[in-house]
Amino acid sequence: MKAIISISLRGGVLDPEARAIAGSLESLGFDNVRDVRRVRRIELDLDVADRDTAEEQVRAMCERLLANPVIEAYEIEIPA
């Protein structure tokens, strides 16, 4: 079963890498970029029987390893 995790910084947390991308784009002449956001996406292929188990397990993975809940928010998607 596939699971897609999208991890992004919480609102108000500065993202230096996104700032760097915005600055580099501007110095290349792309001067109409109003905002840059980065999202880390992790796609898992899991050997589980049902969606509920998958979601519960992926949530535990996020809390214990994949995301930093202090500064990051995550969304879990389990495509049908």
Place this chain on the structure above:
Amino acid sequence: MKAIISISLRGGVLDPEARAIAGSLESLGFDNVRDVRRVRRIELDLDVADRDTAEEQVRAMCERLLANPVIEAYEIEIPA
């Protein structure tokens, strides 16, 4: 106008970070993870008049800065 860029490694290119995630998940007891893939997602807010211009511009950004076309493939999505 929003643009979403999804950048992933081309097939056959090793991803040490994904391997590390898989290894860490296993050592935490999640032993049913068959595969881990990472996707870098960049969301831009652009000041452009129309979709075609946006797409053309974002493609140029990918080729010149955001992606490494030798090892990475990218997809551009411009939500309506």
